[in-house]
Amino acid sequence: MTHDRDFTLRRTIAASPADVFAAWTDPAQLDWFFSGEGSPGAPEVDLRVGGAWRQLMIIDEDEQYVTGGVYREIVPGEKLVFTWGAEGGWPEPNDDAPVVTVTFAPGESGTEMTLTQTFPEHLSDERVREQLATGMRAGWGMTIDRLVDRFGGVTPQTL
Secondary structure (H helix, E strand, O other), X not given: OOXXXXXXXXXXXXXXXXXXXXXXXXXXXXXXXXXXXXXXXXXXXXXXOOOEEEEEEEEEOOEEEEEEEEEEEEEOXXXXXXXXXXXXXXXXXXXXXXXXXXXXXXXXXXXXXXXXXXXXXXXXXXXXXXHHOOOHHHHHHHHHHHHHHHHOOOOOEEO
C-alpha cells in the first residue's frame, strides 16, 4: 500500500508576489514564521542555492528547536524550493528531509501562494506516516496563516 507522500496548501495573500517572496527570504521580515513564547532571535538567511535559512522556535521554557532549510532553487518573486526540518539544530545535510516548494503567482486579490511538501521516494511509507503524524501539515497551515495575517486576506485551500 502506498501512502500519500506529499501535501499542498494554498493561500491568497493581499500583497504582490515580490513582497510575499521577500517575507520568506528577508531576515528582517521573517518574524511571521516564529510562534511561541520568548524572543526567537534573528533568523539567519543565506539566500543562494546550497545556502541555509534557520529560525529558533521557542514553544515554551521546556521546548525549543531550530527549524530551517537548505535552498535548492530560488526564482525571485516566483519560487522557492528547500529541504526542511526541525530536529536538534537542523538543518544538517540529510537525505531524509522533506522538500518544500513554495510558488508565488499574481492573482485577482494578490498573490496566489502554493506550498507543497514532498517526502523523498526512498523513505518507507511507515516513516512518511510517522513524520505526518507529528502534525507538520497542520503546523505549516498555522505558519502560513500567520503570513497571510501579516498582509491581510486569506483563502485557505488544502489539496
